[in-house]
Amino acid sequence: MIHPEIPPNQQLVNDHRWPVVGEKLPRCDHDPWTITIAGEVESERVVPLSELTSMPLVRRQIDVHCVTRWSKLKMSFTGIPLLDLIHHCDSKPVWNASARFVSFVARSDRSHSTSLPLQQVIALDPLIAVQAEGKPMATEHGGPVRMVVPGKYFYKSVKWIERIEFLEDDRLGYWEADAGYHNNADPWREERYIAATIGKQEAARLIEQRDFSGRELMSLQAGGRDLQQLNARGAMLRNADFRNANLRGANFAHANLSNAHLHSADLRRADFRGADLEGADFSGADLRAADLRNASLFGCSFGVIDAKGAVTDVAVMDAMTKIGRDAVDALTSEQRALVENQRPELV
Ligand SMILES: Nc1nc2c(c(=O)[nH]1)N[C@H]1C(S)=C(S)[C@@H](COP(=O)(O)O)O[C@H]1N2
Numbered sequence: 001m002i003h004p005e006i007p008p009n010q011q012l013v014n015d016h017r018w019p020v021v022g023e024k025l026p027r028c029d030h031d032p033w034t035i036t037i038a039g040e041v042e043s044e045r046v047v048p049l050s051e052l053t054s055m056p057l058v059r060r061q062i063d064v065h066c067v068t069r070w071s072k073l074k075m076s077f078t079g080i081p082l083l084d085l086i087h088h089c090d091s092k093p094v095w096n097a098s099a100r101f102v103s104f105v106a107r108s109d110r111s112h113s114t115s116l117p118l119q120q121v122i123a124l125d126p127l128i129a130v131q132a133e134g135k136p137m138a139t140e141h142g143g144p145v146r147m148v149v150p151g152k153y154f155y156k157s158v159k160w161i162e163r164i165e166f167l168e169d170d171r172l173g174y175w176e177a178d179a180g181y182h183n184n185a186d187p188w189r190e191e192r193y194i195a196a197t198i199g200k201q202e203a204a205r206l207i208e209q210r211d212f213s214g215r216e217l218m219s220l221q222a223g224g225r226d227l228q229q230l231n232a233r234g235a236m237l238r239n240a241d242f243r244n245a246n247l248r249g250a251n252f253a254h255a256n257l258s259n260a261h262l263h264s265a266d267l268r269r270a271d272f273r274g275a276d277l278e279g280a281d282f283s284g285a286d287l288r289a290a291d292l293r294n295a296s297l298f299g300c301s302f303g304v305i306d307a308k309g310a311v312t313d314v315a316v317m318d319a320m321t322k323i324g325r326d327a328v329d330a331l332t333s334e335q336r337a338l339v340e341n342q343r344p345e346l347v
C-alpha cells in the first residue's frame, strides 16, 4: 500500500518487528558510559550517562526510515534533546563560531560514525534516546544510549553514542565514506546512494566477461543485459540495476544486492544463498528454481501493490524455488502473501 506519510519506495515493516541493521553490539568496554562533547567547542565536556538521564526526559514520536526500504511510523522514543544537552550548563550554545558540522561517534569496534551539518542538527533537533516504545533501549538497537535523528534515513542515527564532535569541515561517516551512502540522506528525495563506483567502459568489459565475483560494483547499470551464468559471488552490487536482464543460473551467493533493481529479470536457477537482498525489487522477476536460502529479505518486493491495494507484476516462483521461512516472515504482510501464494519451498 502507498501511504502519504511514507517516503517514496519505502514500505511499512510488520507491526512488532524492528530489524537490526549494521553493527549488533557496542565495543566491549567496562568504563562507565559517558558522552563527550568535543571539537570546535569552548571547552570539552564529558557527561556521564547518569547525569544525562537525570535531566528532564521527553517522549517523542518519530518516523524511522531505513535506506533498505523499510519504515516504521510513529515509534516512541524517550531521551534528551541534543540541543538541551548542549545548552545544559550555560544558556548559550557551546560550539565555536567555526563549527559547521557535527560528527556522531559510536562506542563500537569500528568507531562507527555519521555526520550532519550543524544547521541541520539545529533544525532537526535530534534526540539522545535511552528508551524505545517505553522500554530501555535494547543493546542491539543502540542501548544504553543512541541518537535518533528525525527526517533522515536511519543511518544518520548512531547507535551507542559516546562522542559528539563539532567540526569546521565535514568528516564523512562509515556508510557515507565506505559504502557510497548519500551524505544528505533525505528520504523524501530518495537520497540513498551516490553514483556508480566504476565508469561505463569498465562496466561494459565486466559485463562482457560475466565475472563480477568479489568486486565493488555499487549502482552498476546492467539493465536488459545478457548475463546468463554470471559469476557475481560475493560482489558488492548495492543499488545495481538489472531490470529485464537475463540472469539465468547466475551466482549471487553472499553478494550484497541491497536495494538492487531486479524488476522483470530472468532469475531462473539463480543462486542467492547467503546474499543480502534487503530492499531489493524482484517484482515481475522469474524466480523459478532460484535459491534464496539464508538471504536476508527485509524491505524486499516481490510484486507491485498500488494505493488501492491492486497487485501487479508478481514474481514467479515454483516448487523448486527455495526461500527461508524466517526471511519470508520479515517481509511486510502484503509481500509475504504474494510469496506464499507462489508456493515456493519454505525451508
Ligand atoms: N554504531 C552504529 N550505529 C548505526 C549503524 C551501525 O552499523 N553502527 N547502522 C545505522 C543504520 S544503517 C541503521 S538503518 C540504523 C539501524 O538501527 P537499528 O539496528 O536499531 O534498527 O542504525 C544506524 N546506526
Ligand SMILES: [Mo]
Binding pocket: 021, 066, 067, 068, 154, 155
Ligand atoms: Mo540503514
